[in-house]
Amino acid sequence: MSHKFKTYNQQQNWLFPPSIEELIPQDHPVRIVNGIIEHLDLKPLIKAYSKDGQPSYHPKMMLKVMVYAYMDNTYSSRKIEKAMRENINFMWLSNRQVADHNTIARFRSTKLKGAFKDIFRQVVLLLAEEGLVALKEVYTDGTKIESAAGRYTFVWGNAIKTRKEKMVQQLEEMWEYAQSIADDEDKDPTPPDFKKVGKEKVEQTARKINKILKGNDKATAKAKAKARYIKKNFAANLEKYGQQEKLLAGRNSYSKTDPDATFMRMKDDHMQNGQLKPGYNVQISSEDQFIVNYTVHQQTNDLHTLRPHLENYQYLYQSLPESLTADAGYGSQENYELLSNKGINAYVKFNTFDWEQNKTGKKKKKNASTFHRDQLHYNEKEDYYVCPMGQRMDKIFEGKKTAKSGYKQTYSKYRAKNCKGCPIRGACFKGKNERVVERNHILEHYKKKAREYLLSVIGQAKLKKRTADVEPVFAHVKHNRNFKRFTHRGLDKVELEFGLHALAHNIRKKSA
Numbered sequence: 331m332s333h334k335f336k337t338y339n340q341q342q343n344w345l346f347p348p349s350i351e352e353l354i355p356q357d358h359p360v361r362i363v364n365g366i367i368e369h370l371d372l373k374p375l376i377k378a379y380s381k382d383g384q385p386s387y388h389p390k391m392m393l394k395v396m397v398y399a400y401m402d403n404t405y406s407s408r409k410i411e412k413a414m415r416e417n418i419n420f421m422w423l424s425n426r427q428v429a430d431h432n433t434i435a436r437f438r439s440t441k442l443k444g445a446f447k448d449i450f451r452q453v454v455l456l457l458a459e460e461g462l463v464a465l466k467e468v469y470t471d472g473t474k475i476e477s478a479a480g481r482y483t484f485v486w487g488n489a490i491k492t493r494k495e496k497m498v499q500q501l502e503e504m505w506e507y508a509q510s511i512a513d514d515e516d517k518d519p520t521p522p523d524f525k526k527v528g529k530e531k532v533e534q535t536a537r538k539i540n541k542i543l544k545g546n547d548k549a550t551a552k553a554k555a556k557a558r559y560i561k562k563n564f565a566a567n568l569e570k571y572g573q574q575e576k577l578l579a580g581r582n583s584y585s586k587t588d589p590d591a592t593f594m595r596m597k598d599d600h601m602q603n604g605q606l607k608p609g610y611n612v613q614i615s616s617e618d619q620f621i622v623n624y625t626v627h628q629q630t631n632d633l634h635t636l637r638p639h640l641e642n643y644q645y646l647y648q649s650l651p652e653s654l655t656a657d658a659g660y661g662s663q664e665n666y667e668l669l670s671n672k673g674i675n676a677y678v679k680f681n682t683f684d685w686e687q688n689k690t691g692k693k694k695k696k697n698a699s700t701f702h703r704d705q706l707h708y709n710e711k712e713d714y715y716v717c718p719m720g721q722r723m724d725k726i727f728e729g730k731k732t733a734k735s736g737y738k739q740t741y742s743k744y745r746a747k748n749c750k751g752c753p754i755r756g757a758c759f760k761g762k763n764e765r766v767v768e769r770n771h772i773l774e775h776y777k778k779k780a781r782e783y784l785l786s787v788i789g790q791a792k793l794k795k796r797t798a799d800v801e802p803v804f805a806h807v808k809h810n811r812n813f814k815r816f817t818h819r820g821l822d823k824v825e826l827e828f829g830l831h832a833l834a835h836n837i838r839k840k841s842a
């Protein structure tokens with residue numbers, strides 16, 4: 331008995347060749363992409379094209395292809411070009427037109443750049459029209475995503491500072507040495523001010539040092555060589571450090587191959603060695619797991635990202651959410667004040683909120699010390715603390731602190747009258763003199779308000795929802811879609827790159 335196979339004949343002709351349209355299932359996500367982009371107003375994108383020259387591929391087609399590529403985990407322009415040639419979904423979207431990878435890359439980096447936020451906004455507003463988001467209650471969180479830069483391309487702010495200081499010190503030492511052996515006519519009674527050195531001053535001083543040392547029998551060969559080295563290198567080095575400081579722009583580090591990236595501690599530390607890697611801090615606000623706002627930052631700390639993040643939200647929707655829920659990483663006086671001024675209900679934890687709850691709740695912490703400042707009684711009316719031994723701690727000082735962002739906070743200090751011979755001193759505090767505690771009255775006021783919000787029924791529900799709303803979005807984008815590293819460099823480009831991921835995420839979620 332012979333084998334049975336289905337007929338296979340590559341030469342067999344179709345009587346009615348199927349159209350690509352017929353081959354794509356009605357519920358395929360590519361149709362959702364097509365439908366959504368058909369509804370968008372693409373005037374800002376069209377504006378990015380010149381009216382002169384050869385006709386370009388239609389921006390609507392390019393946008394559909396680009397968004398679908400991100401949904402399909404196809405990010406490189408060469409792979410997108412290949413997909414336009416071989417993948418039936420891309421072929422349907424592009425009507426079988428094939429843009430080359432340079433055109434695709436140009437579309438992404440130049441044409442789409444200026445118009446993308448508007449496109450993202452329109453898609454979110456479409457989701458709102460369909461009742462999938464209300465833009466009222468948002469959940470905000472951040473994650474660090476690695477830059478495309480090499481991991482060992484760091485430039486550290488502290489190293490530049492140290493090198494500069496060392497350089498100035500060497501210059502000063504050399505100047506003093508030269509003066510000590512200088513002939514009378516070369517002696518300079520007014521030495522340069524080494525506290526403030528610029529390129530010109532370094533050049534001038536190095537020239538003077540070399541002039542004194544040259545042909546001076548008292549100068550050693552080593553000193554002469556060092557003076558020549560200073561003359562040759564110091565001014566150029568100083569200029570280089572100045573440029574590096576400009577690139578740092580207040581940060582502690584940057585990468586040589588992506589100067590916008592800052593070295594940060596990543597959550598996904600597969601080497602488990604706590605190594606800092608170049609990256610960006612991505613902030614999102616989500617609603618029912620849809621991303622309604624995203625911003626990319628160079629600061630490692632989430633604290634200072636909330637203001638620009640909310641500004642972006644306001645720019646997108648000309649309004650602000652009614653409530654914002656976030657973890658303790660955002661609980662600062664500056665942020666509480668910002669949210670309060672903007673009329674947003676802040677369900678934002680402060681750094682000791684969980685500790686407070688655990689010490690009274692079921693998960694009572696063993697180290698919930700009765701000596702902790704927050705455990706001491708504070709008399710609000712008369713403005714004093716009472717220490718664990720019942721001693722009154724009076725206010726001794728009021729000062730101001732300035733945060734990295736420039737925000738100023740006022741704080742007060744309270745000191746115990748006499749801690750000498752106290753039997754519980756060892757457990758109470760470690761200092762040599764009387765115990766001093768610090769209090770920020772405005773922050774305490776905001777913390778009290780936040781505590782009330784967070785412990786309310788709505789607050790508890792929001793805290794629970796936070797872990798099921800914004801956190802899974804990052805998990806999905808990073809782990810399910812395997813987006814753990816940017817492929818582009820520079821803040822503008824990585825912001826667009828994440829934006830495309832966010833848009834693809836929203837459309838994917840809508841079609842799920």
Ligand code: SF4
Nearest residue numbers: 717719749752758765
């Ligand atoms: S050490 Fe000082 S502050 Fe602490 S309990 Fe004793 S007296 Fe009070």
